[in-house]
Amino acid sequence: MSTPKLTPKGAATRDRIVQTAADLVLARGVGGTSLDDIRAGTATSKSQLFHYFPGGKGELVGALATLQAGRVLEAQRPWIDALDTWESWEGWRAGLLAHYDGLPHRGCPIGSLVQELSGTDPALAGVATAHMDEWLGRLGAGVVRMREAGHLRTDADPEALTLAIFAALQGGLMLNQALDSGAPLAAALDGALATLRDAAA
């Protein structure tokens, strides 16, 4: 819609730009990644960047956020869509650990985006936050399902549990990055599941 027409070649170039930009931003942050870095990393020219993203850096970051959100959600499939048994929560945990363990950069792509942008670019932050809300919503739905299935006490507070689980996840990823280790996320997710079990029926 924004870009009028897009030949296969053009689409490929655009994808290449978004993917490379996503990696660069994940590693160095939005502020730490210049358009020139992206241009160099994708073997493109300045004009192409603005050809495919007329809105400039902001639009590119938005696109990259969506890409990352899709990736991170995909990494949690199929468990993220279930989360209605203790086994699926365990699977979710394992999938997440496996996913991030294989990645060169620890840290959450969208969590760090939200954090960085919330202070400097509220509009863009909104885009990233929307993805986070989506994610949070899926977890919340899972917790509700757990309660409805009778696995949790009826007086358990699904919202609070969801926030606690997601906070542990995000904090674990942040510490993973800060301490350059995979242990924090593992410990954090164990803790999150312990919290959930604490509300078991």
Add this chain to the structure above:
Amino acid sequence: MSTPKLTPKGAATRDRIVQTAADLVLARGVGGTSLDDIRAGTATSKSQLFHYFPGGKGELVGALATLQAGRVLEAQRPWIDALDTWESWEGWRAGLLAHYDGLPHRGCPIGSLVQELSGTDPALAGVATAHMDEWLGRLGAGVVRMREAGHLRTDADPEALTLAIFAALQGGLMLNQALDSGAPLAAALDGALATLRDAAA
């Protein structure tokens, strides 16, 4: 040592710079805060900034990180030095909630610093990380004390528990900021304590 002499007036100016810079950076991040912003916010001139911080922005950020680390640790006293009973953990939780509830900006001053700097300025990130390690160490010591006091099972893993608790704390603060609410931190800390209780003797 770095600054040769410092009259009371000079010291006051320096303090003013650090404190204002700390607030600005907390709100907008290091990259989002220019020296000119700080200059304007402190009614000083560019030359003063470099007079008191010859190392430039980096040195100033380092100083501000230390200030924030001190503040955040202070907010957890006296509980942070105990953490050897369930009551002191509850007190710690309450103190933390009260502290952040009264602050204009949600989010962790040093957590966000570590996150932002780790991608762009490893040297500075090290300074911030050191403060985080200090903090983590205090919590870890508390967990060990809990186990030694017989409140935790002997087979409980103090390191993992500490990481889980700290991750929940950091994640809770991050979500506090992202969702502009105090609920995430509260839920996250409840979860963290549930995790700890899960390892109770």
Add this chain to the structure above:
DNA sequence: GCATGAATGGACCCGGTGGTCCAGAATGGA
């Protein structure tokens, strides 16, 4: 009071950054 050194003001410089522009090459449909 007066000399010494700290404290301050502000002009200036330079590099990097996001963004613009236009010309030319590639592409694809009629």
Add this chain to the structure above:
DNA sequence: TCCATTCTGGACCACCGGGTCCATTCATGC
């Protein structure tokens, strides 16, 4: 084939950021 459209290259610009410099003012101890 031919023409419209898209894709690409890269020079160029204006601005802003960190950092430098020097000249003044202020404070203080003798």
